[in-house]
Amino acid sequence: MELHAYTKTIDELFSVNKKYIVPRFQIEYSWSTDEVNELWEDIISNIEITDNHEFHHQEHFIGALVLVGEDKSQELKIVDGQQRLTTLTIFIYALYERFITIENTTLAEAIYNNFIAGKDSDGEDYFKLQNESYKPFLQTRIQYLEKESEKNEPKTEEEETLLKSYNQLYNNLSRQKLSEVFTTFKIDNTSNYERLLKEINFCFISR
Known part of the structure; x- marks a missing residue:
């Protein structure tokens, strides 16, 4: 088996026509509040706002992923990094929902x-992050656009952890929380709030 190392942005990782599969042998999702918060701190620490309210972005190494599969294959299996990739997916969906609001x-x-x-x-249609085990909670409660919330309450510790991570990141993207982080930039109207969300999107995802 040949091994190849590539440097990829989040945009390059997710925007291609690929499915990232979590194999059955992988451990369940278990990131703690502190681990999710560490990722969040990594994201916002790379956004600088000048006195003139101009935004500057720093490059950041988000971590390593080990994937198995042919470069030309549509499916790649995650050997290492599924916790991080799952949390990134949750963050991206939380950002999507903030733009909806x-x-x-x-x-x-x-x-x-x-x-x-x-x-x-x-x-x-398919989800870019999938699990070989029959664990639909991430899809039905978080990723699907049309949800049936009454049927999607967490039933296991893993599902509770997934929902907790989503709620934490969605809350961090609120106007109030971002105002506490970026104290020099007034988020006193929807326009400024939208501008800051766009900068987070550009800095972390779409660059």
């Missing part, structure tokens, strides 16, 4: 269609 559906749909879902060669 401020009615920027154009950007929200672009995020969803580029980084959460895709279409295969037959035109069928």
